[in-house]
Each structure stands twice: as structure tokens, then as C-alpha cells.
Amino acid sequence: MPAPIAVENILRDVLDDVAAREAAVSFQDVKARSRSMAPPRDARAALLRNGCSVITELKRAVPFKGPIPYLDSPHSMANLAANLEDVGVHLMACQTEKRRFHGSLEDMAAVREATTVPMICRDLIVDPYQIHEARCYGADVVPLQVALLEQSRLESLLDRIESLGMVALLEVRNPEEVDRAIQAGGTVVGINAWSVTSDALHREAIADIVPGLPESVIRIAVGGVQSPKELLSYASLGADAIMVGESVLRAQSPSALARSLVATGQHPACPSRKV
Template sequence: MLAELTANAVADALARREGRPLAEVEAAALARPPALDALAALAPADHVKVIAEIKRSSPSRGSLASISDPAALARSYELGGASAISVLTEGRKFGGSLADLEAVRAAVSLPVLRKDFIATPYQVLEARAAGADLVLLIVAALDDAQLAELFALITDLGMTALVETHGADELDRAAQLGARLIGVNARDLSTFELDRDLFARLADRFPDDAIRVAESAVLSADDVAHYRRSGADVVLVGEALVTGDPIANLSAFLAV
């Protein structure tokens, strides 16, 4: 599934490139104001921090929420105390778009993450051109050369890479890369099975200077507390926020 999602995302980017050449996207990216400091926004604190996600659907859960106004939802997240906003821009399975990212960027003052299946420099430049401050890199989808190239480009553009891992070897690769923001996704993107205890098993492998992000399997404050006890600085939450009251849920999560 991960290979298919990545291949489709790359194919869709190539199609967009036909209408918007690399040079044009690069110029737009370089013309953007400097990216916001996501590492400062997500730095460890007395309470857990939340990256709140704009997410309409997923391959594992199907349709979650229509989200006709992603900017309005992002403003609710900001009002509720989120530290950053994640925007799914993959269109085929998640119902997202770069237009969603642009709308959210214009609506909030928080760092914004482009969450997609990124495998080419063009996609990174698209992210900055649309106003992203962070870009997701999924270690399992990239070889070492791709990972290093994309990480360097994200950094050179002033953005922050959220480097997502699903196991010990992948977390070690993220550490060797020099990543400062590292996530552990409880959902295996090949099988879509969940393992809420994966983060705890990998917690000791994080570099000392890395911000620790727990992703997926967050439906309640108890789930957040479970991750916090395991050492998470940040949780990334989508489904629980788009299917419930975002402000009330954020309030409960941030009390952990």
C-alpha cells in the first residue's frame, strides 16, 4: 500500500508539473516569506503538544469528514491550542489538495505541515510554494539517497522535516540523517495495522536532541497520556479531531 500511495503521489506531481514547470514552482517557493520555526513551536514543554490534522478520509477508515472549509477548521485548531497544523494534500485516498494547504496557511499563524507521500524535489518545492513550514518524509518509502536529498532540500528552503519511522532500523536512519523532529507512526503503512505500543519500544532510540512525535492511534485523552508516559513530546492527531468537537478534544488532550 505504501509503495502504491507513493507512486500515485509522484505520478500526480508529474501531471501537475506539466502545467506548472519546476522553474516556476521553485521561483514561487523562493518568493515565499521565511518558513516559521517549527522546532521552536514543538519544543518539549510541561504538557504534550498537538499537531492537529486536516483529514477527510483514509484508506484504512474510509470517509471521515467532508471538511468543506479547511481554513475554518484550522482556525478552530489554533483557537483550541494546537501547536501546528497538518494538512493532508494527497488527493486519491485522503481527499486533500495543495489548495487546502494554501487556504490553511492563509488562515493561521501556526506552522503548517504538508503531509503527503513525498519522494521528489518537485513535491518539496510545491510544499514551500504553497506555504508549508514542515514536510513529511516517510523513511519506509525512501532509500538513503532519496532521504538525504529531500532532507537537505527541505532544510535549505528553511523548512523542517518531520521524519516518520515505523521501526528501529528506520529510527536509526532518521537519527543518522540528523533529523531533529522524528515521528513514530503506530500505523504500519504497508498493512495499516495499528500498534499503540510501538512508540514506547522505540523511545530509547531517539537522539537526545530530537523532538519525539507519536502518530496515529490517538482517539482519547487516555491515548495521549499513554504516549506521554512513554516519552512523547508531541502527538499528531487527525481522526479524533475531525470526527468530534475539535476544541473540546484539544482541551482534553492538552491537559495531559
């Protein structure tokens, strides 16, 4: 297993990149532009369908595993997103982080333009500038990694996301982080099976976490889905939606696997709950 990446290094890189972008476009300018955008798409409705909704995560590379070759051209992300929407995917998540995932905000804007479903900005969000920036490029949902944020900053960023009409997705990995997410006022929680700093996967996290969540909280299982079998397992443990990335992207036919996941999640036999 490759050596873990230090959290401090990840956060330093994020802040360095934000500072460079802010030097080019001021916070006041990006803030004003974000408030003039058309209203966000309805992510909550997409997450609260009967059965288990499917979110596909689009990224040009995977840390520790390298680039995804067929996604290296300018229009490849948008073309793939359009194909995935055609087979019924309910939301898209686009990696915008450059250093580890080779992503960009321009990728997210292109994916949004090519589709009609709600858009999740996949990045490490630690600064208010990023939230306004994400709205400018088409985000409807913005994630917050609970493990990486002090409580006051977590609550402040959540409030800013919601002030722009977007949904805050609070990502957690253990019951302690769940308590902090609920304290912050989170209503949509992503139970992430992947470590922040390594390629370690803990699919059992959802079983540890769901019992501590209020019934009203929307639950998204993030990571570890390779086939309809895992979708059904997560749904049986209380997931309202699953987010799947690499297994779809590296499948022989990404559209075929996505179609199978959507069909399984919408089948009457799929466990479901009402929120």
C-alpha cells in the first residue's frame, strides 16, 4: 500500500491553490457573481426518490492509481456525463481538485452544461472563496470533510453553502464525526468508506454510523460500490443514495454498469425509506 499523504500537506496545497485563484479573481468579484447565478437544481428531490439513487463521480485520475486514459481530452468528461444521464443516473459529482485528481472547475461547468441533473462539486472545501467559486461553475451541492475542519469553521462553511441555496454534504467516517455533523446542523451526510489520506477502504463504516443518525438526515454511501450487490447492501443499511466513481469509470462499458446500478436502485425489491 502506498504511504499515506499527510493531511497538513493536502490542506496546504488546497490553500495555496485558492490563494493563487483569488489573486486573479478577487473574493468580492467571485462572491458577487455567485449570487447572480440561476437557482441551483433540486438535489434533495434527486436524493429522495424511491429506492436508492445513484450518483456518478467523474474524475480524470485516481490518487495512488493514476490517470483514467480515455478521460484526457477536453470534451471527454461532458460526453461521459451525458451518456450516464441517458441511462438514468440521478446526480453527477465532478472532481475539481487539480493536484491529485487532475480536475478543474471548468470540467464541472462542462459537465453541468451537458446534463440536467444536480451537480456535486468534489473537492476539499476549506475556504469561503471555494464555495462561491463552486456556485459560479455550476455546483448545486458542496461537500465538507468533517475530519478536516474545526467545528466553528464547519458550521460557518455550512451556513455559507446554504445561504447560496445549495446543499451541504457533510462527509463523515466514524460516529464521532457524525456527532459533529449533526451539531453543525447537517441534514445530508455522506458516509465515506475511503480514507482521506490513503487508499484504505472501510465498507463497514455505514453500519457503524447509520444507527446514530436522526431519521430525517439523508444518507449517501460513498465508495466501495463495484456492482449492484454493494448498492443493495448499502441500501439495506439505510443509504438513500450511493456515490460510485472508479468502478464505473474503469468498467468495460461505463454506461452499462451505471444502467445496472440505476435499475437495481429503482427496483421495487430495493430497500427504501421515506424521509
